[in-house]
Amino acid sequence: MKAAFVTGPNTLEIREVPDPVPGDRDVVVKMRACGICGSDTSYYVMGALPGYPAMPGGLPIGHEPTGVVSAVGKDVTGLAEGDAVFINPMAAPSGVIGNGGRLGALAEYVLVEDCEVGVSVKKIRDDIPFEVTALNEPMAVALHAVNRGEPLPTDKVVIFGAGPIGLGALIWLKLRGVDHVVVADVQQDRLDLAKRMGADAVLDSSGSPEEVTAQLMELHGSAANGIGLPRAGTDLYIDVAGAQASFDAIVASAKTRARVSTAGVYKHALSLDMSMALMAELDLRWAMGYPTEIFDVTDQLAEHWEQFAPMISHRIPFADLQKGFDLLTTPSGAVKVSILFD
Structure with a gap:
């Protein structure tokens, strides 16, 4: 062979x-x-x-x-x-x-x-294209990232990264009935695809952290961090971009006790503004692989x-x-x- x-x-x-x-x-x-x-x-x-x-x-x-x-x-x-x-x-x-x-x-x-x-x-069902059933593994990664974030139906969520894992996370969130999901990326064609696949809004994240925060405040309303600085009303951030700029934007916009689930693979050491994270009591969670999700995905993917x-x-x-x-x-x-x- x-x-x-x-x-x-x-x-x-x-x-x-x-x-x-x-x-x-x-x-x-x-x-x-x-x-x-x-x-x-x-x-x-x-x-x-x-x-x-x-x-x-x-x-x-x-x-x-x-x-x-x-x-x-x-x-x-x-x-x-x-x-x-x-x-x-x-x-x-x-x-x-x-x-x-x-x-x-x-x-x-x-x-x-x-x-x-x-x-x-x-x-698996053999009446579904095999290239779709082959999505089982990456969609399990996406589901684990969602599960680690513990989303509630009333949450306002932003996903950084509109590749397969980010788009999978979008679908899982919407199937779970999450109220408002924004997808952020630097490529317009991927943002267009995210919108077609059910995102409530999309966001060009190529600007500064302050610009991303301003856009999120327009979409998710205003809140504050622990010392009263204005922040976005976003409840949950899902990071699958694995980019320093995305994480900077998350820390800059995070309100008190915002949750972050990151499945992004960082090719370089990540710098984290610990003071800003402290002021938000940022709840940071890492999501690696799919400890239990690999076959949880299969029937839902088929449906x-x-x-x-x-x-x-x-x-x-x-x-x-x-x-x-x-x-x-x-x-x-x-x-x-x-x-x-x-």
Whole structure:
């Protein structure tokens, strides 16, 4: 079969490797779609996964896998050849699929080791496009970021970052009945998409923190921090941008006891104005991955799949994988790139 590896900075290789052979407790899944994540592009640019030793032959990549079962070990129950499934990349005993483990999902077949339904995989509807069901993993990240923020229906919320995680957070918030959700970004085309996908308002966050605060005050009303300085009435900030400017804007606009859930991956050390955070008694929460959400997403994604589908901006054959990485590492207007397999 063919599989993709990062073999150096900005170097991607698709090469022939042995077909996976399932053991008694394993299954093999023929891939149908796998999204390219922002972490994949980071590994591609850096040529490796930070903090992990270099892997002989390169780093297997891809961790948003969905496909059809093609072989089943004799001790596996609850699955049969032909079942459509989503694979939980975190459940692989040999390491996270596509994130330092020995397997990657940007490959024609994926071995699911020690396969257990409800832990390793979950069956999915086969009448939904596979590129949409492949959103399961990033939408679990988005759901965990929302859950960490503990939104109330009456909350006024702003999401910094209109990529797939931010757009997913928008959908989860609106499905939960949250009253008013603003999406902030520096790219107008992404803001336009957020508006089409249900944002109550959008905000160009390319200005100064003071300018962003003024815009939020217009949208969410006025409040104050602990020493009476005027601040936005925003209750919850969800940060998925991973940018210093976004966090500066959050701290500058935060009212007393505003909540912040951040799932943003910061490529550089973050500077935090502790005095301003103290004055707001800022409630800062970090959201990493999806401790419990990976299969909470699956049925909801199936029920509302047409709401999620618009974030997929490009569908590219596996043979043209390099094009997908080029789109996401250069200014292109790409939001979510899904790689499709025959």
